[in-house]
Amino acid sequence: MNNTQISEEERDILQEIMNIAFGQAAAELAEIINIFVVLSIPYIRMIEAVDLPDYIRTEFSEFGNISIVEQNFWGDFKGTALLIFPAGSGKELISLLDDTPPPVAGSQSSDILEKETLMEVGNILIGACVGKVAELLKDVVTYSPPRVIVEDHPDIMMPKTLFDPTNSAIILKTIFCFNERDVHGFLFLITSHKSVAWLKTALADFMKQYE
């Protein structure tokens, strides 16, 4: 097993950490900011980042258009988080934030509102998920502002550097359900091989506390 892939055992540990992290994140989101979201991770796997565009295309072919929120995070564990929603989810999510947004001038106001809502929800979810995982692995991360990189566009048009051969992609097929509303999102974490090496060490350290 080379150092840029995770073993089956490591994947199981990661899945366990994700479950703990997402459970805590969901509880805190509900308690602190009244956002009720069910987070579940039926599936984790790691692939090479170069294969991710094809993976996304295949996996989301049934959705038609998708919206992708991208956010970078830095810590010992660093990389890019991609949160993918079916296009139009922003409209569903607007009511989630439960406060009337300020009016926006111009005819594209509803598009802007939808896009900004996607970014805000993306920021909350990515922050909660990545932050919790980092916390469990004793890391502290900071974030770039989120961006919506694909909006209502059938083709995946993300920066090529993201899918560099020196990057790995951790696929967390995470499902987010909001307030029993059926908005599903999927989270992908793209990290460098170096971060994967760190992750392997951190996972080993995490297990030590149970030994």
Place this chain on the structure above:
Amino acid sequence: MNEISQIFEIVNFGLVILDNELNVKHWNQWMARHSGIEADRITGAFLLDFFPELNTPRFLRSCKMVIAFGNFSFFSQKLHHFLFPFKPDGSFKSMFEYMQQNCTLGPLRNDLNAITGIFLIVQDVTELASYEQKLVEMNMKDGLTGIYNRRFFQTRLSEEYERHTRYAGMLSLIMFDIDFFKNVNDNYGHQCGDSVLKSVAAKIGSIIRKTDYLARYGGEEFCCLLPQTDLAAARRLAERFRLHIEALMTPCQGHDINVTISLGVSGLHGEDSEEMLLKRADQALYDAKNSGRNCTVVMP
């Protein structure tokens, strides 16, 4: 003052440090300058006492998120315009009532990684926002007359058409054209031709409702999109356009120029496409031209 503290005062953006209860711990020069509140006056005070406008669910949620999760939170100018109600720099006062801001909130931690407070960064993006606004306007408006341009009109037409087919409302269109416009240019020169175009656009613009869209469609051709308007009302409005223009005098270089317009009216119905709505209005306008001009023809 140590070096880091000097930088804190020097940087050209707002920097605030709050404790976990949102009391101000540090307030940099930039914030003092733009708020008119000196650091020694606000330090130790509850931030919301000085800025009650921050008492919104969105801002409080962001603070909680920073403190509880160590999350970052971003207030983009696009959606929120600003967080702190500061006056914009002089040159932007006519465009914006308040300085446009991008704001970032994030956690500050001690050596044990425990969150001890919040940092708040305020960036003045008024200049950028003004460029964006100007670009958006240039993209929407006709340079000469100041009414909407053809591109924007097409976008609105598509949107209104969508809305119409979804909610089954009414949608009418008036297309009109200045009669013998070439003669104005030939007799008085192009400057006067431009003046006539401007005054016709301004006159019609003053008659229509806020919900209607008036656009310059071609050289001396105009379109007016009328959402939630039936054909009879559109026809009445078209006649008002005609009478107002008939009575309009445009002063130019010592002349008082009078023109008339011909108008075509159509309404959307049944299985119509947007193109058919346009096409029928165009046909009606053509018929009005052939019926002696200075008149309105309706093609339902």
